[in-house]
Amino acid sequence: MSTEITTDVVVIGAGPCGLFAAFELGLLDLKCHFIDILDRPGGQCAELYPEKPIYDIPGFPVVTGQQLTDNLMAQIAPFAPEFHFNRMVNSIEKQEDGSFKLSTDADEVFHTKVVVIAAGGGSFQPKRPPVDGIEEFENKSVFYSVRKMDDFRGQDLVIVGGGDSALDWTLNLEPIVNSLTLVHRRPVFKAAPASVNKMHELVAEGKINFITGQIAKLDGENGQINHVHLTTDAGDLSVPATRLLPFFGLTMKLGPVADWGLELNDNTIKVDTEKFETSVPGIFAIGDINWYPGKLKLILSGFHEAALMAQAAKAIVSPGERVVFQYTTSSTKLQKKLGVA
Amino acid sequence: MIIHVTDQAGANHELEGLEGWRVMEVIRDWGLNIKAECGGALSCATCHVYVDKDWMDVVGAPSDEEEDMLDSVGDVRSNSRLSCQILCSDALDGLKVTLAATAAKD
Numbered sequence: 517m518s519t520e521i522t523t524d525v526v527v528i529g530a531g532p533c534g535l536f537a538a539f540e541l542g543l544l545d546l547k548c549h550f551i552d553i554l555d556r557p558g559g560q561c562a563e564l565y566p567e568k569p570i571y572d573i574p575g576f577p578v579v580t581g582q583q584l585t586d587n588l589m590a591q592i593a594p595f596a597p598e599f600h601f602n603r604m605v606n607s608i609e610k611q612e613d614g615s616f617k618l619s620t621d622a623d624e625v626f627h628t629k630v631v632v633i634a635a636g637g638g639s640f641q642p643k644r645p646p647v648d649g650i651e652e653f654e655n656k657s658v659f660y661s662v663r664k665m666d667d668f669r670g671q672d673l674v675i676v677g678g679g680d681s682a683l684d685w686t687l688n689l690e691p692i693v694n695s696l697t698l699v700h701r702r703p704v705f706k707a708a709p710a711s712v713n714k715m716h717e718l719v720a721e722g723k724i725n726f727i728t729g730q731i732a733k734l735d736g737e738n739g740q741i742n743h744v745h746l747t748t749d750a751g752d753l754s755v756p757a758t759r760l761l762p763f764f765g766l767t768m769k770l771g772p773v774a775d776w777g778l779e780l781n782d783n784t785i786k787v788d789t790e791k792f793e794t795s796v797p798g799i800f801a802i803g804d805i806n807w808y809p810g811k812l813k814l815i816l817s818g819f820h821e822a823a824l825m826a827q828a829a830k831a832i833v834s835p836g837e838r839v840v841f842q843y844t845t846s847s848t849k850l851q852k853k854l855g856v857a
Numbered sequence: 858m859i860i861h862v863t864d865q866a867g868a869n870h871e872l873e874g875l876e877g878w879r880v881m882e883v884i885r886d887w888g889l890n891i892k893a894e895c896g897g898a899l900s901c902a903t904c905h906v907y908v909d910k911d912w913m914d915v916v917g918a919p920s921d922e923e924e925d926m927l928d929s930v931g932d933v934r935s936n937s938r939l940s941c942q943i944l945c946s947d948a949l950d951g952l953k954v955t956l957a958a959t960a961a962k963d
Binding site for chain 2: 565568637645676679700701702704730731764765767768769770783813
């Protein structure tokens, strides 16, 4: 049975712009729920460059992606938004009363008056290796994550990659597979040194194979692979395989957003510049995912867009209610909401 | 300065580069098919290019961090580079690169 949640606003994407939207919405007494495909807040900032410095956030001469995320989380804490991580929104349906029904791949249904898409470059999805025809094997014998270890029991497994995911699953699955071949393009690994050392021990014991090379082609039929072809410095090689796990990290794709009936511009969503509303009234788009003439893909632009969006969202959630514009520096009402007065 | 870029479809483009810009920024600014997801933070490898063999020495070798990022694409060759790590300069006038399949937008 699905979980039913009713709220004022659902924000899709918990990156910096989405998080700041919760602050602006909170000041206007609007309750929000976040849905994000990642397992933590921060979006691209926390996923792609948590330790990289950002120099163009007003008031911060320099701040890292993770610091910015942490600060935004602290800033919105008084409004206690609720987070739903590791989920993707599958569909948005407009209801007769103008509200929306959102369904996620975690079997949740959200009833909300306003939807804010703050999904940056789209949803993070595993990078697909550039191998012709790999799609026909995906989720049958080629997987980008391990959901159930037992699916790999007794299999001839090939793992590709040199990061922590590749090494962790090499070590975890080795005891239960029939054979395991780890493939990486070079003999240098980004993974934790202890994992790399353990992997080398297993290679020395003959329990796994390690091949320096790249995946070139897959053989098989009806979604079931039987061989993985590799290119190596020593020439081409074919490895018998019934399961393949490529670990090339994540990339962003627009994903299901493209199917929600919104007017698009290339891979972005068209909005107006008064409210940052999409072609569907009640659905807003802020941050890198939106487009309007003159759009700059900067975090600070998304903050500005969040503030204007929130004013429009308030008018939808509380029609007819007069909203008096206030400053946090002088309004005791706002300061009470923030827990500082 | 001029950069010669061959796109994923094999079409050649002669782009005007600006000193101090990154090659990725020039390619993106001209609207070619480059994703450049992280915007130059050396965090994604979606601006992957192959540097023409004649230009390899001039461009120089990738850093260790760049090599680490190249691990996240499956079509690496000996002349692979991330174009966000190549700075335009007079020494690179006439540079020839080819966009990798993995640099394409969706």
